[in-house]
Amino acid sequence: DTGVSQNPRHKITKRGQNVTFRCDPISEHNRLYWYRQTLGQGPEFLTYFQNEAQLEKSRLLSDRFSAERPKGSFSTLEIQRTEQGDSAMYLCASSLDGGFSYNEQFFGPGTRLTVL
Amino acid sequence: DQQVKQNSPSLSVQEGRISILNCDYTNSMFDYFLWYKKYPAEGPTFLISISSIKDKNEDGRFTVFLNKSAKHLSLHIVPSQPGDSAVYFCAVNTGNQFYFGTGTSLTVIP
Numbered sequence: 001d002t003g004v005s006q007n008p009r010h011k012i013t014k015r016g017q018n019v020t021f022r023c024d025p026i027s028e029h030n031r032l033y034w035y036r037q038t039l040g041q042g043p044e045f046l047t048y049f050q051n052e053a054q055l056e057k058s059r060l061l062s063d064r065f066s067a068e069r070p071k072g073s074f075s076t077l078e079i080q081r082t083e084q085g086d087s088a089m090y091l092c093a094s095s096l097d098g099g100f101s102y103n104e105q106f107f108g109p110g111t112r113l114t115v116l
Numbered sequence: 117d118q119q120v121k122q123n124s125p126s127l128s129v130q131e132g133r134i135s136i137l138n139c140d141y142t143n144s145m146f147d148y149f150l151w152y153k154k155y156p157a158e159g160p161t162f163l164i165s166i167s168s169i170k171d172k173n174e175d176g177r178f179t180v181f182l183n184k185s186a187k188h189l190s191l192h193i194v195p196s197q198p199g200d201s202a203v204y205f206c207a208v209n210t211g212n213q214f215y216f217g218t219g220t221s222l223t224v225i226p
Contacts, residue, residue, distance in 0.1 A: 004159070033214070042120070042205050042216030043160065056212040091159055104150070105214070107159030 002026060004108035006092050012114045013082055020078045021111045025094030032075050033105060034067055035091040036060065043091055049075060050097065082115045089113075119143060120208055122217035130225050135193040137220050139206035142187065148209040149182060151191045153202045154219070160205055164191070196224045 005024045013019050025032050030051050035043035046065070048056040051072035061067075064082075069075040079086055089112050093105035121140045129135045137151075147168040152160035166173040166180045166189075173180050179192045189206055203219045 035216075040125075040218065042122075042207075042218050044216070045214050048212050093159070104162045104165065106162065107152075109157065109159050 004092055004094055004106050006090075006108040006111050008111060009109065010112045010114075012116065014116050015084060016081055018078065018080045019082055019113060020076055021090055021092075021113075023075045023077070023092030023094075023108060025074070025092070026096075026106055029094035029096050029106070030072065031095045031097055031105075032069055033093040033095075034075070034077050035093065037089040037091055037110070038087075046077075079113075082113075084115045087113055087115045118218075119146075119215040120206060120217040122206060122220050124220050125218070126221040126223070128223045128225060129196045131198055132195045135191075135196045135200065135222055135224070137191040137193075137204050137206075137222065139189040139191075139217050140187060141189065141208050141215075143208075143210070144184070144187060146208040146210045146215075149180070149189050150207045150209065151178075151180060152205045152207060152216075153200075154205065155202050163204075193222075196222075198224045198226050200224050 007022045032049040034046040037043045047067050049069040064080045067077045089110040091110045093107045095105045150165040151163040153163050154160040164175050164178045164180050166182050171182050181190045201224050203221045205219045206217045208215050
């Protein structure tokens with residue numbers, strides 16, 4: 001399977017704990033995106049990487065959130081001191097820069113976070 | 117501030133008929149528009165896109181129409197099939213920013 005993978009698929013944590021999610025993009029894709037989706041809403045953009053450089057961050061990404069993409073391959077999204085409002089589906093997507101299809105993002109299955 | 121709006125949360129259509137999903141956006145500077153389909157427990161899957169320099173793009177049973185003056189986007193599915201039952205999101209892109217609508221749940225009745 002050469003699609004985007006995300007781990008874990010589900011995470012239940014207690015308020016105040018730190019959590020980390022991992023995303024493995026399609027191998028040749030140089031762009032990687034993180035989104036958050038809550039019930040009844042569409043995906044909300046959080047941040048974007050071009051290779052290892054984080055080029056864009058949404059105002060939704062508070063200082064409790066940090067994302068990395070070392071070596072321009074997989075990415076991690078960490079949430080510190082989780083709050084109940086952080087409960088959501090966290091989606092990762094990747095795309096290939098260049099050409100007409102550069103906007104087409106391929107999404108992973110998501111990590112569902114529940115903060116108790 | 118919702119940049120992209122899908123005002124119909126759900127739509128039911130008989131198999132074989134046309135499904136029309138609608139989307140409105142606020143910013144005339146948006147230059148690329150996409151539709152994604154999402155099944156339960158899966159991430160969204162790209163369906164079809166259109167650049168702002170065009171007003172129509174067709175791919176098999178799927179056609180996207182863009183009305184820039186009305187800031188309106190629509191997706192037509194003809195003929196609709198039960199396997200098309202899913203949540204459909206429209207999305208817009210400008211620069212490095214992507215904005216998604218809230219989705220329309222399509223049910224195709226056999």
